[in-house]
Amino acid sequence: xxxxxxxxxxxxxxxxxxxxxxxxxxxxxxxxxxxxxxxxxxxxxxxxxxxxxxxxxxxxxxxxxxxxxxxxxxxxxxxxxxxxxxxxxxxxxxxxxxxxxxxxxxxxxxxxxxxxxxxxxxxxxxxxxxxxxxxxxxxxxxxxxxxxxxxxxxxxxxxxxxxxxxxxxxxxxxxxxxxxxxxxxxxxxxxxxxxxxxxxxxxxxxxx
Numbered sequence: 001x002x003x004x005x006x007x008x009x010x011x012x013x014x015x016x017x018x019x020x021x022x023x024x025x026x027x028x029x030x031x032x033x034x035x036x037x038x039x040x041x042x043x044x045x046x047x048x049x050x051x052x053x054x055x056x057x058x059x060x061x062x063x064x065x066x067x068x069x070x071x072x073x074x075x076x077x078x079x080x081x082x083x084x085x086x087x088x089x090x091x092x093x094x095x096x097x098x099x100x101x102x103x104x105x106x107x108x109x110x111x112x113x114x115x116x117x118x119x120x121x122x123x124x125x126x127x128x129x130x131x132x133x134x135x136x137x138x139x140x141x142x143x144x145x146x147x148x149x150x151x152x153x154x155x156x157x158x159x160x161x162x163x164x165x166x167x168x169x170x171x172x173x174x175x176x177x178x179x180x181x182x183x184x185x186x187x188x189x190x191x192x193x194x195x196x197x198x199x200x201x202x203x204x205x206x207x208x
Contacts, residue, residue, distance in 0.1 A: 027061070136153065
């Protein structure tokens with residue numbers, strides 16, 4: 001589990017593609033805040049995607065990405081030298097500064113607009129039809145591993161607002177219109193929406 005408070009950015013130093021081009025191994029140089037007590041088998045959020053450390057060489061670690069991960073997330077678009085958002089898994093007793101996240105990406109969203117000034121940055125995203133029920137004003141979303149609050153919703157678009165600290169610590173400072181961003185819906189929101197939809201469906205189809 002994660003909190004959505006990114007500890008810094010890691011740099012991809014090597015990518016080894018599988019023989020069938022349906023899998024790959026990423027070697028990532030972790031930020032200083034994430035290298036204490038590294039162990040093989042530890043879970044680390046890479047752009048919000050929960051991955052397992054399979055090898056360790058000082059502050060550089062390897063992650064295996066399977067076909068489903070490459071299809072569902074934006075990790076397939078990154079190249080050697082690119083940065084990704086990094087967060088180590090939370091421990092019992094840790095402060096949860098964002099919201100509880102599982103590291104399971106639902107889909108990617110496309111940045112449709114960016115509004116930026118000296119103090120603030122607002123990103124706007126197109127909302128695919130299948131996730132629209134889960135997006136509401138002031139609700140939580142995980143975007144590339146960052147816990148963010150939904151701003152305004154206008155038709156098929158919603159916004160989030162980034163403070164300078166978030167921009168400094170994450171790869172959002174490099175993001176541009178058209179970029180694909182990993183989305184994780186707040187698990188509690190997803191459970192409530194799905195449960196209500198199922199109950200309403202059952203009530204509608206059952207005879208009186």
